[in-house]
Amino acid sequence: MNRFLIFAGLLAFTLSAQAADLNTDKQKATSCAACHGATGISDYPAWPNLAEQKEQYLQIQLRAFRDGSRSNPIMNSMIKPLTDTDVENLAAYFANLIRH
Structure with a gap:
């Protein structure tokens, strides 16, 4: 039982740290939006989509x-x-964006 609680706690900590990084980098990604689109989908054929790239x-x-x-x-x-x-x-951040 104790091992499960420790594992669950570590998993929750890891997931919250990842979410914090993705939120922070959403702000950094705003400079990318002019060319690559706010959702990672570019409106311009010369610039690639970044959403869901590996x-x-x-x-x-x-x-x-x-x-x-x-x-x-x-x-x-x-x-x-x-x-x-x-x-x-x-x-x-971009790998986790979902194309619409």
Whole structure:
């Protein structure tokens, strides 16, 4: 019984921490909305949808823009100041958005 309570407590803590990160990064993602849409669905054919993309794929792409190995003047400058944690959290945020 005690093991179950400990497990349940850890699970609740983990889920609330993840929710906090997603809420924080929703605010950071507002700068992405101009091109990629407020819901992660772009209105412009030249810019990709980010909603429901795979989290690891988004992390790889964001890091490539940040380190300059993928070149786009707008993305490179926007991503440059992000920390690894920011990249991970933004990727998680967009991966968890549901397309409508």
